[in-house]
Amino acid sequence: xxxxxxxxxxxxxxxxxxxxxxxxxxxxxxxxxxxxxxxxxxxxxxxxxxxxxxxxxxxxxxxxxxxxxxxxxxxxxxxxxxxxxxxxxxxxxxxxxxxxxxxxxxxxxxxxxxxxxxxxxxxxxxxxxxxxxxxxxxxxxxxxxxxxxxxxxxxxxxxxxxxxxxxxxxxxxxxxxxxxxxxxxxxxxxxxxxxxxxxxxxxxxxxxxxxxxxxxxxxxxxxxxxxxxxxxxxxxxxxxxxxxxxxxxxxxxxxxxxxxxxxxxxxxxxxxxxxxxxxxxxxxxxxxxxxxxxxxxxxxxxxxxxxxxxxxxxxxxxxxxxxxxxxxxxxxxxxxxxxxxxxxxxxxxxxxxxxxxxxxxxxxxxxxxxxxxxxxxxxxxxxxxxxxxxxxxxxxxx
Numbered sequence: 001x002x003x004x005x006x007x008x009x010x011x012x013x014x015x016x017x018x019x020x021x022x023x024x025x026x027x028x029x030x031x032x033x034x035x036x037x038x039x040x041x042x043x044x045x046x047x048x049x050x051x052x053x054x055x056x057x058x059x060x061x062x063x064x065x066x067x068x069x070x071x072x073x074x075x076x077x078x079x080x081x082x083x084x085x086x087x088x089x090x091x092x093x094x095x096x097x098x099x100x101x102x103x104x105x106x107x108x109x110x111x112x113x114x115x116x117x118x119x120x121x122x123x124x125x126x127x128x129x130x131x132x133x134x135x136x137x138x139x140x141x142x143x144x145x146x147x148x149x150x151x152x153x154x155x156x157x158x159x160x161x162x163x164x165x166x167x168x169x170x171x172x173x174x175x176x177x178x179x180x181x182x183x184x185x186x187x188x189x190x191x192x193x194x195x196x197x198x199x200x201x202x203x204x205x206x207x208x209x210x211x212x213x214x215x216x217x218x219x220x221x222x223x224x225x226x227x228x229x230x231x232x233x234x235x236x237x238x239x240x241x242x243x244x245x246x247x248x249x250x251x252x253x254x255x256x257x258x259x260x261x262x263x264x265x266x267x268x269x270x271x272x273x274x275x276x277x278x279x280x281x282x283x284x285x286x287x288x289x290x291x292x293x294x295x296x297x298x299x300x301x302x303x304x305x306x307x308x309x310x311x312x313x314x315x316x317x318x319x320x321x322x323x324x325x326x327x328x329x330x331x332x333x334x335x336x337x338x339x340x341x342x343x344x345x346x347x348x349x350x351x352x353x354x355x356x357x358x359x360x361x362x363x364x365x366x367x368x369x370x371x372x373x374x375x376x377x378x379x380x381x382x383x384x385x386x387x388x389x390x391x392x393x394x395x396x397x398x
Contacts, residue, residue, distance in 0.1 A: 008065070047083060194362075197222065203318055205217075240298050
């Protein structure tokens with residue numbers, strides 16, 4: 001992969017293993033050329049619990065992608081998630097050294113190094129070190145060089161994960177002879193696919209609601225200010241329906257997909273849905289009101305947790321809109337409910353016009369975002385890899 005224009009993206013998800021292949025044209029344009037999928041096995045809430053099973057399914061997805069194009073994959077841009085991924089804010093400081101008070105690159109680098117030098121607990125490893133911006137004598141700015149100040153602070157959002165789990169992610173890829181060229185938090189990748197530069201500058205919170213978890217990334221002034229993982233996803237809704245309605249899990253998934261709604265009208269509350277062929281209870285009519293109550297309760301829990309995590313950014317000058325993506329975002333009424341809980345406008349992710357119409361599905365956002373991230377890295381050609389573990393401490397700037 002390193003010697004060609006082909007880019008491979010691998011998403012290790014709770015619901016699926018997904019590989020997308022893209023080809024760079026003229027150094028800038030991405031042409032989608034193939035894909036491969038396999039059902040996930042050995043993964044729970046985006047965490048690998050059986051390395052052997054997970055590796056086998058990832059290999060199946062990669063082989064399918066190679067066969068779809070006749071291309072041999074050498075390396076991948078790997079999307080990662082999981083409840084072990086955390087983040088925290090850290091500020092580094094430096095006094096402006098020049099007698100004239102002009103901020104120079106050396107001053108900025110000292111503040112940045114101070115911000116990035118925070119040690120982690122044993123067993124934790126950095127994934128991204130993201131610069132959120134700078135403060136000159138307490139005033140925020142994105143480009144301090146050449147301005148006048150006495151003191152500079154560099155603000156960073158530091159994303160880290162469990163070292164053993166991250167090593168498992170890498171091992172899955174390396175076990176069949178491939179390189180991990182980039183490792184990217186899935187919430188960031190999804191945001192790259194479904195928002196534009198204007199949204200990222202204005203203030204947007206992107207939430208990818210997957211099967212096992214919901215990953216989020218908050219952008220403002222074109223930079224990432226916060227990321228996180230909420231341990232609630234579409235599978236929780238399915239399990240709730242199974243328990244609450246006494247249905248098999250397979251039938252509960254069918255109920256969720258075919259008639260699940262986050263918000264229903266008064267007329268819909270009296271309607272009923274036929275549950276057919278369930279061995280536990282046989283055929284019966286299920287009130288739409290009961291289905292909605294279960295779905296709504298779980299989604300409200302998700303959005304309330306999310307609101308608590310981003311509370312400091314919900315005021316003026318912070319989050320101006322919420323964008324939902326991921327497979328569970330397809331539920332009818334989910335944006336209406338999310339907007340009511342977080343009290344901000346909400347919409348579903350929108351893909352760039354360059355993305356083929358047959359790929360503009362919310363469940364593809366992570367894989368498409370990984371391709372975009374890898375393309376950007378190829379264009380910048382600035383990252384140097386020193387082995388697989390070197391990936392885990394890379395600088396991630398927006």
